Amino acid sequence: MRSNRIPARPLRHLAALFLLVFVAVEARAQLQIEIVQGNAAQLPIAIVPFHWRAAGPPPINTVSSVVSADLYRSGLFAPVKEEDMVDRPADAESIRFGTWRLLKVDYIAVGYVNDNAAGGYDIVYQLFDVNTQERLLSQVTSVGPGDLRFGSHRVADAIYEKLTGVPGAFATRIAYVSATGEGAGLRYELVVADADGYAPITVVGSPEPLLSPAWSPDGERLAYVSFEAGNSAIYVQEVTTGARELVSSGRGINGAPAFSPDGRWLALTLSRSGNPEIYVRNLDSGETRQLTSHWAIDTEPAWSPDSRTIYFTSDRGGKPQIYSVPVGGGNADRITSQGDSNARASVAPDGRSMAIAHGQGNEYRIAVWDLAVQRLRVLTPGRLDESPSFAPNGSMILYATREGTRGVLAAVSADGNVRQRIILSEGDVREPAWSPVIR
């Protein structure tokens, strides 16, 4: 990537310097998440407050409250409220299972937090089946000094996986674009936050539009489109350091970046030939290959997990629909066939389905297209739902929706049964991208 950068015009460099904030700035607003539709059969579980055995005061948001909130948000669990707990055991010996059975609790997690030798914390916990008294989990999660909250998400991931059979996706992050202000005061920010909306940081700010953030598979870089130099251009930026590289700023559109599953290639849309076509570019060598060649709009490439296929949006049939093309080159095949339009595919981690923005008349909703049986399933009730992004475990789909004239984020489970609304306290929020699992 570093060996073959495309030199920017000096003037553009200067403009970028003036217009942009590279440093991570704590965003003012906080996200707030609420379940608008839950699963009928939620598992009752008690996350007993973990005892604080570390030196210094405990954090305001305790480990157990973060774990409870995560499990609640999934829509699959009904965590017992802290004030309803009659008992606060920290180890197996002090759990009175009969009491918890009376409270109709199916599962109980107990534990404590201690300092560790590395200067951070050990979260020591166990999970039990209340009815059989069987111990399902006994683990120590070690985290650095500033990472207790992220460690709590890992605990929630482990409990979620044990009880549902699917890895959790709580210890992940989301990227999104927010626009605040009006007219000349309009400001765009690319924000990265924990998956539960906490700790938002602005990774890029600009008075010109920002869009299409895409994560690298290691979760360390973001590709995005910025209009800061007067036209669309694609940048790749390291999330923690803010160091970034201009990948493409040719004549016409430079858009829709998508990292390959191995992180070495970027699929992108360029209209240098006169209209938008799909290309793949090797980030090390700069080698660029054109995959589509058609007068239509071809855009929004998405990789299959096996890296063999690129799915993309094209209106070559009259209206936007999803097509596929082999990464090695070849003919494009039409994939979707139901509805007026289908666009912006996000492929599920197992590669068997894709989430799409499905248009019918003036209504745009998130749907899932099953690639094997070729069937569409509409998941959301909105009027202008777009930008679907699969969670790395395939359980939920994050997307952008509208409340009045304001853009907000929402998430829906892949089966459509659970829906959450994610509200930023100010601004117009759009273009969410769910990170891969962060190790």
Next chain:
Amino acid sequence: MNIALRLLLAFLVAFAITACRKDAEPEPVEAPVEDTTRDVSTSAAPDPRDYTDARNFDNPASLLSKRVVYFDFDKSEIKTEYRDIVAAHATYISSSQSARVTLESHADERGTREYNLGLGERRGNAVNGVLSAGGARGSQLDVVSYGEERPTCRVSNEDCWAKNRRVEIVYTAR
């Protein structure tokens, strides 16, 4: 950029005027921004149908004062009512060597953002094609599509969508 350029022009004209009056009695000079492109030596009202006369940019009676072309949903054909406007600008651009134009192209909020970048560009290219056919040179024209990112109206209804589906003919130099 347009505003900055206009301001720069305003300063240059103001400076030129001040320089000419070096020997005359000093008096406060006002150079309103909207008048800077006028040919200061002429004072007669311009013929609104003379599309080579830059004064018509600010003359509401002239087609040159109209610089936005609107489109139908998911379409990029230039509608009949806008053809004369685009043709008038083609006449001006081909008559002025120094003219530079950016066709800022937009879509309404329906449809996905990246698709709308493509749709906006298609509209910009349509206007670009008519301007070129009317004599404008390729080096004078630039198409920048903003897709749905820069709406002028933010309500989700047909009135608003119609205002957002547009190509703005922006002169960066006249």
